[in-house]
Amino acid sequence: MGEEKKKWRTAISFHKGHEAYIRGYKLEDLVGNLTFTEAIYLVLKGELPTEREAKMLDAIFVSVVEHSIAPPSVIAARAVVSGGNGLNVGVGAGILAFGEAHGGALEGAMKFLQENLRKNPEEVVKEYLSQGRRIPGYGHRYYKEYDPRTKKLFEIAKELNFFGDYCQFALAAEKAIAHIKGKKLVLNVDGAIAAIVSQMGFDWRLGKGFFIIGRIPGLVAHVYEELVREKPFSKRLDEEKEVEYLGVPPRELPEEFKRDRR
Numbered sequence: 001m002g003e004e005k006k007k008w009r010t011a012i013s014f015h016k017g018h019e020a021y022i023r024g025y026k027l028e029d030l031v032g033n034l035t036f037t038e039a040i041y042l043v044l045k046g047e048l049p050t051e052r053e054a055k056m057l058d059a060i061f062v063s064v065v066e067h068s069i070a071p072p073s074v075i076a077a078r079a080v081v082s083g084g085n086g087l088n089v090g091v092g093a094g095i096l097a098f099g100e101a102h103g104g105a106l107e108g109a110m111k112f113l114q115e116n117l118r119k120n121p122e123e124v125v126k127e128y129l130s131q132g133r134r135i136p137g138y139g140h141r142y143y144k145e146y147d148p149r150t151k152k153l154f155e156i157a158k159e160l161n162f163f164g165d166y167c168q169f170a171l172a173a174e175k176a177i178a179h180i181k182g183k184k185l186v187l188n189v190d191g192a193i194a195a196i197v198s199q200m201g202f203d204w205r206l207g208k209g210f211f212i213i214g215r216i217p218g219l220v221a222h223v224y225e226e227l228v229r230e231k232p233f234s235k236r237l238d239e240e241k242e243v244e245y246l247g248v249p250p251r252e253l254p255e256e257f258k259r260d261r262r
């Protein structure tokens with residue numbers, strides 16, 4: 001009879017006596033020797049990165065570290081803190097706001113690229129658009145000509161030799177969208193990161209993780225700022241200025257419901 005499998009299994013780390021081992025390396029040996037990005041690569045991929053892999057991943061994290069007070073995640077994080085909650089609750093709320101249209105597109109973009117890489121980009125785009133589906137990694141609320149973060153990341157990817165099939169496919173699909181739709185939808189930062197991390201051999205199911213890891217410092221900074229600089233409950237709407245009421249005008253409660261006066 002074979003050995004019974006234990007209920008909890010992991011290939012990431014374990015403890016032996018007082019020592020913790022991460023992917024087989026003693027934690028104590030990693031501290032002071034690895035950069036944070038190198039350690040993240042090790043935890044996610046299971047192996048130590050080469051110098052160019054570490055540089056590329058580092059640039060990716062910096063590209064998403066913060067992007068103004070405007071996005072839903074920051075609004076959610078600051079609103080929740082304003083309700084009287086602490087730092088961990090605010091940051092958690094910010095992370096919960098990541099979705100298909102914000103941050104989460106990275107996963108979809110990686111899946112799109114990894115599933116379609118060997119196909120004709122024009123055909124793939126045609127199929128998506130004819131079904132009225134949005135292609136993750138394309139389009140941006142503000143950037144209509146190009147996403148400056150994509151431009152910069154692709155320059156670095158070229159220098160570090162990560163500008164391969166995936167980046168080329170992503171750009172070919174951007175061209176095809178403009179051609180078929182008659183409107184440019186830029187390859188956004190999620191699409192660019194998706195192409196590069198796919199080239200680096202990461203699985204699409206890790207996609208959201210890159211954005212979460214990169215954006216947490218920005219969320220922590222916003223939540224901290226809200227805690228120390230703003231009054232509790234400051235994140236409420238000015239109904240007159242900011243809210244358009246679309247419901248029925250004020251009206252009388254029907255007599256039969258005025259039970260307190262019976």
Ligand SMILES: CC(C)(COP(=O)(O)OP(=O)(O)OC[C@H]1O[C@@H](n2cnc3c(N)ncnc32)[C@H](O)[C@@H]1OP(=O)(O)O)[C@@H](O)C(=O)NCCC(=O)NCCS
Binds near residue numbers: 139189
């Ligand atoms: C980011 C996003 C929400 C911006 O939306 P937006 O401001 O409404 O986009 P635009 O005003 O530039 O374009 C609207 C038109 O393009 C289409 N469109 C926008 N993004 C599209 C996409 N990724 N794939 C296909 N069509 C898209 C819309 O359906 C709409 O078409 P219509 O004019 O025929 O009705 C949108 O582009 C999107 O959902 N992209 C995919 C998700 C993504 O990559 N998010 C990460 C952003 S960093």
